[in-house]
Amino acid sequence: MDPIELFDQLLTLAVDNGASDIHIKTGKPAYFRLHGRLEPVDMDPIDQDTIVGYLEESIPEQFFENWRHEGQADYSYKLETVGSFRVNGFLQRGTPSIVFRHINPTPPTFEDLNHDPEVFKDLANEKVGIILVCGATGSGKSSTLAAFLNYINHKYDKHVVTLEDPIEFTYTDEKSVFNQREIGIDCPTFQLGMKAVLRQDPDIILIGEMRDKDTFETAIKAAETGHLVLGTLHAASAQQAVQRLFEFFTPEQQMSMRRQIAGALKATITQRLVPKMEGGRLPICEIMVVEGLARKTIEEGKYEQINSVIEATTDSGSKTFNQDLYRLIKAGLVSKKDGLEFSPNAKQLEMNLQGIFLSTGGIVG
Numbered sequence: 001m002d003p004i005e006l007f008d009q010l011l012t013l014a015v016d017n018g019a020s021d022i023h024i025k026t027g028k029p030a031y032f033r034l035h036g037r038l039e040p041v042d043m044d045p046i047d048q049d050t051i052v053g054y055l056e057e058s059i060p061e062q063f064f065e066n067w068r069h070e071g072q073a074d075y076s077y078k079l080e081t082v083g084s085f086r087v088n089g090f091l092q093r094g095t096p097s098i099v100f101r102h103i104n105p106t107p108p109t110f111e112d113l114n115h116d117p118e119v120f121k122d123l124a125n126e127k128v129g130i131i132l133v134c135g136a137t138g139s140g141k142s143s144t145l146a147a148f149l150n151y152i153n154h155k156y157d158k159h160v161v162t163l164e165d166p167i168e169f170t171y172t173d174e175k176s177v178f179n180q181r182e183i184g185i186d187c188p189t190f191q192l193g194m195k196a197v198l199r200q201d202p203d204i205i206l207i208g209e210m211r212d213k214d215t216f217e218t219a220i221k222a223a224e225t226g227h228l229v230l231g232t233l234h235a236a237s238a239q240q241a242v243q244r245l246f247e248f249f250t251p252e253q254q255m256s257m258r259r260q261i262a263g264a265l266k267a268t269i270t271q272r273l274v275p276k277m278e279g280g281r282l283p284i285c286e287i288m289v290v291e292g293l294a295r296k297t298i299e300e301g302k303y304e305q306i307n308s309v310i311e312a313t314t315d316s317g318s319k320t321f322n323q324d325l326y327r328l329i330k331a332g333l334v335s336k337k338d339g340l341e342f343s344p345n346a347k348q349l350e351m352n353l354q355g356i357f358l359s360t361g362g363i364v365g
Helices: 003-016 048-058 061-070 117-124 141-155 190-197 213-224 238-246 251-264 292-299 303-312 321-330 336-342 346-353
Strands: 021-025 031-034 037-040 072-079 083-092 095-103 129-134 159-164 177-182 204-207 228-233 265-275 281-289
Touching (some): 048 072, 048 095, 061 072, 117 141, 117 265, 129 213, 129 238, 141 204, 204 213, 213 228, 228 238, 238 251, 251 265, 251 292, 265 321, 281 321, 321 336, 336 346
Parallel strands (some): 129 228, 129 265, 159 204
Antiparallel strands (some): 083 095, 265 281
């Protein structure tokens, strides 16, 4: 069978069965990620020539040299009537593998993702500053950013410029006007895209990933000159996110950057995926809204206090993972068993579910 035809059939089967990801490895059958678990497809193993044949036919010309010389390539693949996929082709132990991520063609709403709409809409109404969505790969960061832009698109007349690698969600101009730039196709690098973006009269800038000092420095400049910047960062908590931002700078620069970063940063949203009661997964979030106490904590470099600051500033919209788990368990969206399993502090969550809350916001040891 022609490689494109075989993979198109696999991708169609995956979407029909609700798979979020498709894993292809030389000499193995395909695997689908269903509700967080990898399940093998009942099929013959896929040989190396078939995988290479698919990659060489599907990789866009702009990325073909990456595959030839670097042994990896990131790109988008669109299958009519089925949808779009983020594709990562790579070599492992000298043989080719592919991971596909299915992209829902319609940008989600905060309600679709079961986010707390009041908190998220308040953040989406911000006019200037930097909002970072953090988490591991596959934790739903792109979907949350898409919900932000979807909300803005239906409420505000803004010019939105995105820099993405690759483009995942596409937007139809409603109240806002969108210009979406794909790294490697519309501009060579994030750094060059960021250098140009401030000359494109944006109101809102989306950066697919804060990867380096130059990109982050331009994001700070954009925030300081009246723009709202949305981006992602690989971090497991608000504390780790803030510390990672300072890692872009030398130790000598870090102290002078505290006030700038504290002034530009509006919020960090760190998320993880947990099983949903009726199947599938949904995000739980730790949110740090950077106001008064949080801003002062960053300015003073007291990063180890960030967790306590979040617990002490829930009136501003900040919340811990446990507080979000409590909300979702009470709403019947997450089981108590799964909530306790995924909680960073199961003892505290158990007490909360029994109606016991610590007035100090402290941690139960």
